[in-house]
Amino acid sequence: MSSSHDTHASHAAAPTHEKKHLALTLHVWRQRAATSEGKFVTYKLDDVSPDMSFLEMLDVLNERLIANGEEPIAFDHDCREGICGACSLTINGQPHGFERETTTCQIHMRRFEDGQTIYIEPFRANAFPVVKDLVVDRGAFDRIIAAGGFITARAGSAPDANALPIAGDVAESAMDAAACIGCGACVASCKNASAMLFVSAKVSHLALLPQGQAERSRRVLAMVEQMDKEGFGNCTNESECEAACPKGISVANIARLNREYLRALACGD
Amino acid sequence: MVRRIASLWSSSIGKKALMSVTGLLLIGFLVLHLVGNLQLFADDGGKSFDAYAAKLKSFGPLLYVAEFGLGALFLAHLALGLRVTFENRAARAQRYALERDRGARSFASATMVVTGVIVLIFLVIHLLDFRLREMAPDGLAAMVVRRLSEPAGALIYVVGVAALGVHLSHAFRSAFQTLGLSGKGWDTPLARLGKAIAIVLGVGFAMFPLVFFSGAKKASHQASLEPARPIHAASDVTTEAIR
Ligand code: HEM
Ligand code: FES
Numbered sequence: 001m002s003s004s005h006d007t008h009a010s011h012a013a014a015p016t017h018e019k020k021h022l023a024l025t026l027h028v029w030r031q032r033a034a035t036s037e038g039k040f041v042t043y044k045l046d047d048v049s050p051d052m053s054f055l056e057m058l059d060v061l062n063e064r065l066i067a068n069g070e071e072p073i074a075f076d077h078d079c080r081e082g083i084c085g086a087c088s089l090t091i092n093g094q095p096h097g098f099e100r101e102t103t104t105c106q107i108h109m110r111r112f113e114d115g116q117t118i119y120i121e122p123f124r125a126n127a128f129p130v131v132k133d134l135v136v137d138r139g140a141f142d143r144i145i146a147a148g149g150f151i152t153a154r155a156g157s158a159p160d161a162n163a164l165p166i167a168g169d170v171a172e173s174a175m176d177a178a179a180c181i182g183c184g185a186c187v188a189s190c191k192n193a194s195a196m197l198f199v200s201a202k203v204s205h206l207a208l209l210p211q212g213q214a215e216r217s218r219r220v221l222a223m224v225e226q227m228d229k230e231g232f233g234n235c236t237n238e239s240e241c242e243a244a245c246p247k248g249i250s251v252a253n254i255a256r257l258n259r260e261y262l263r264a265l266a267c268g269d
Numbered sequence: 270m271v272r273r274i275a276s277l278w279s280s281s282i283g284k285k286a287l288m289s290v291t292g293l294l295l296i297g298f299l300v301l302h303l304v305g306n307l308q309l310f311a312d313d314g315g316k317s318f319d320a321y322a323a324k325l326k327s328f329g330p331l332l333y334v335a336e337f338g339l340g341a342l343f344l345a346h347l348a349l350g351l352r353v354t355f356e357n358r359a360a361r362a363q364r365y366a367l368e369r370d371r372g373a374r375s376f377a378s379a380t381m382v383v384t385g386v387i388v389l390i391f392l393v394i395h396l397l398d399f400r401l402r403e404m405a406p407d408g409l410a411a412m413v414v415r416r417l418s419e420p421a422g423a424l425i426y427v428v429g430v431a432a433l434g435v436h437l438s439h440a441f442r443s444a445f446q447t448l449g450l451s452g453k454g455w456d457t458p459l460a461r462l463g464k465a466i467a468i469v470l471g472v473g474f475a476m477f478p479l480v481f482f483s484g485a486k487k488a489s490h491q492a493s494l495e496p497a498r499p500i501h502a503a504s505d506v507t508t509e510a511i512r
Contacts, residue, residue, distance in 0.1 A: 232281075
């Protein structure tokens with residue numbers, strides 16, 4: 001064990017050279033199924049490597065649970081490199097934990113302290129019902145995308161790059177909005193469980209680009225209608241979503257969404 | 270078309286847009302109200318303020334139309350504010366056991382419905398005090414000064430307008446965001462202007478109870494009971510002329 005540590009020592013952000021394993025107390029939300037009552041169950045780990053990612057720490061715990069004949073903790077994950085948006089946890093009351101612009105899968109245990117207590121809860125919103133333990137159903141986001149998050153494009157060979165001129169700053173704004181990975185942290189961090197940051201990123205991304213113009217009005221009307229149907233709350237402009245977003249999506253997109261929506265109501269087709 | 274207009278009342282963004290417009294119009298009214306009230310500080314024993322009140326009264330039916338409009342704005346804002354608040358609470362039926370924000374929200378933004386309801390209660394008292402009560406024989410200014418000189422009166426008015434100031438410190442910039450009129454370089458100026466408006470209105474209205482309660486202005490009010498100073502004579506004439 002220790003030799004493999006030494007090879008990674010140069011990456012370590014830990015202040016001390018020698019890397020101490022951590023003892024942690026975890027309070028993890030356990031819920032058998034969508035309809036069952038859930039509760040916190042306490043687990044103690046006493047040799048967590050600071051090099052592990054947060055999800056690896058859960059993997060280790062799960063191996064132990066399986067070895068003991070217990071049900072492992074269900075949690076969502078896929079890429080584990082911060083690009084898919086699958087990992088959805090609330091760590092000590094914050095979606096994706098306390099690090100700014102970092103997904104749960106990108107958090108390392110060296111950011112925690114020896115002896116620390118960690119509460120791990122699923123994202124909470126009526127629109128994101130718990131499926132099991134820490135896994136929530138974010139199908140509401142898919143239905144919002146299906147309602148209007150698309151463009152009409154000619155199928156066939158790919159168009160030439162730069163065939164369609166787009167001003168640099170516009171392209172930048174569209175790219176910034178397109179950075180949204182649809183993880184749902186905005187909903188989870190919003191005290192109103194509002195999905196405005198997500199929807200605004202998707203609407204902005206397409207409304208800014210020439211390819212998105214054909215459906216510009218009907219897209220925003222349909223996506224907002226679906227968002228409301230799903231039971232998300234109303235935005236009160238507190239910007240907690242922006243602070244919690246692992247991709248740093250700005251609430252300027254929400255202003256744009258509001259503008260697009262009101263414009264579509266007033267003069268859309 | 271009808272469906273689109275209905276969306277203003279039913280969709281999440283539509284509701285918020287109506288709240289912003291009604292709220293901003295109410296802020297506009299409050300600015301005028303504060304400017305009008307400044308006449309209470311005129312050193313003429315309330316004559317110019319009473320003349321101003323009489324002038325407003327002289328508009329007759331127009332005044333009722335304006336009052337009705339204001340009431341409608343207020344009730345719409347209130348109804349939407351309560352509805353939005355209840356819907357937002359309901360959107361997370363199962364709450365977090367541990368919830369920690371990231372410092373983006375402010376005291377004001379987290380207490381909008383609380384400060385709003387305090388303003389509502391205050392407004393009811395305020396209307397009972399000066400609008401729905403029979404006019405005192407010595408005039409409205411005298412009524413106001415009497416009420417704001419009482420400890421209970423002064424306290425109610427200070428608390429009411431302080432809640433308003435806190436409400437507005439989030440409300441103004443929030444309204445622009447809701448209407449899509451922010452982003453780019455506008456955020457900071459709008460946030461500053463919002464804070465400035467909250468302070469001007471909050472502190473501005475609080476001056477009246479503070480000044481009258483502390484007695485700083487009693488002297489001139491009493492002075493008005495003294496007979497025949499030339500300045501009074503002059504303002505009496507204007508008052509008469511308006512009536
Ligand atoms: C003269 C009195 C009032 C003024 C000038 C005023 C003004 C405003 C403005 C401009 C907003 C921002 C709207 C937005 O963000 O889109 C707001 C929000 C709000 N107001 Fe008022 N308001 C007043 C009274 C009230 C009252 C009596 C209530 C009672 C419930 C109330 C409840 C709220 C709530 C809950 C919000 C937050 C809404 C949100 O951000 O989603 N307000 N107010
Ligand atoms: S698992 Fe893909 S972003 Fe975390």
